[in-house]
Amino acid sequence: MTAAPSGPDALPTATLQDGTHPRPQALRAHWRDLSGPWSFRHDDGGSARWSHGLPEPRTITVPFPPESSASGIDEPGFHPVVWYARTLAQADLDAAGLSPENPRVLLHFGAVDHRATVWIDGALVGEHEGGQTPFTFDVTGHLAGGGEHLLVVRAEDDPHDVSQPRGKQDWQERPHAIWYRRTTGIWQPVWLEAVPDAAVEHLRWTNRDAATTGLTVRFRGAVPEGARVAVALRWTDGDEDLGALETAVPPHARSVDLLVPVARQANGQAEEELLWSPDQPRLIDAVVELRTADGRRLDAVASYFGLRTVAVDRGAFLLNDRPVDVRSVLEQGYWPESHLAAPSPAALRREVELIKALGFNAARIHQKVEDPRFLFWADRLGLLVWGETANAYAFSPLAVQRLVREWVDVVERDASHPSIVTWVPLNESWGVQHVAHEPAQQAYARALAEVTRALDPTRPVVSNDGWEHPGSDIVTVHDYEGDGERLAATYADDAARTRLLAxxxxxxxxxxxxxxxxxxxxxxxxxxxxxxxxxxRPHEEGWGYTEAADEDDWIRRITALYDGVRASAFLAGSCWTQLTDTLQETNGLLTADREPKAPIERIRAAILGS
Structure with a gap:
């Protein structure tokens, strides 16, 4: 057996990472971030052929969308096709870890909205459709001969195509009502990584119970006969090794499934010490190795998971088999300077910290698939997350195909995060506007929920958040009643529950x-x-469901509405609208720049009732 590399080639400890890696649950020793200045051109006619380079380009800062000021372009109008170009130098490949041991170069895109086509030196590399999900190309064959190579990306995002999953991106030129400025093209990191010929491609952690997790390891390249997968576990915060196991890879297998027991959990009287929760976000580090039959290390990645279970039973939401009052906030994940892209990795950590400081234990990501680095901080700092997706606005065969395909990829990308505790494929009948009475739309909404359960049977699924549920594990309601006493009456007791649901x-x-x-x-x-x-800005126009006259009135209104929720005999959780002001929506607890609108202690006391 070969020794693990040390020094600059050593694997990082996944739970101690700094939050900059775009794929936080599968780390290698080296990667190269391609964020920064790229060449850029609009192509409003959509007919340009610039795969060999952009004429008279402007400069854009990737990964910020061109509609945003952070990009340096700052043109929010209708631009359905955009082009990017960047030189790949030998220094980029070296930083990505290219070596005789790691000869394959992978080009990763975190997300490109909506359809991407990629070339290197004018040769087509590949295409991808789906504006919220990652994709990867093996570009080794395009980088032969050394020297510099030209990477070109074309992104198409039709602002008028309502069959695309688009969430809150406005179809009008200027934001109106509850709709926001658009996010076109590259909006999550682009990066390089060098890997062996036979490599670990993807990890999927699946909680089984308080003592066991499942692990699926998927491979890239031809795995040699007799290869084995080895897994070593460590609770880094507790300075404790938790065991190791090894299993053979069956001949010709593209993946292998393992059951990973945590031996110390056999003591049921001590098992809670290692369970993940918002109050105790314990994470377990894992090193996953692909080895030859004689024990030589072919590839290794650093990962982590959290031991926890989620269920619903007897009207309660259960975390680790105990009822939890889900105290959530609606998180739009939108920044004034960078739109759906976070302005920095540090901003994602700060977002989680602010949510917790306000007194919430959960966030409902709204009409967006959030950056994996946000999910890392939710895992690390302890925040329950409802995983949602952007919806289309139309019901058609094309809209169904697009959302189903993208949603499957979303669940695959995020299912290993312990912070995600509920899946939400549809919101407020968006894209199924007649689901109340149209059998085809009901079948689609039910099918989305059932596909989600098939992909991940370990989490509850909300089939259509807010109303018109054709088959949900949690019945969710949206209600913007502004009077706390009337809100309390609607949700008072079992009789009120029966009236509401019937x-x-x-x-x-x-x-x-x-x-x-x-x-x-x-x-x-x-x-x-x-x-x-x-x-x-008391006299400026803004949007909300009700309006407060001043800070004291605002705090009184928050307190009264939460008192109404707390008085309910049956509500298992709530979600306040919303975390931040967003453009014309001025109903946030924080300003758009993430500043509390009152001392944070006052807001927290109103939310917690203390």
């Missing part, structure tokens, strides 16, 4: 549709509040 709910929407019945699921108020308050 009748017409807030916003004039049925709660259960398509033959769905009350099976005792947890009920949560997953959007409420939305109180407009602009302390520094």
């Amino acid at each position: 009748g017409i709910g807030p916003a004039g929407r049925r709660i259960l549709v398509g033959g769905a019945v009350d099976e005792g699921q947890p009920v949560m108020l997953t959007e409420f509040g939305g109180v407009r308050y602009q302390p520094d």
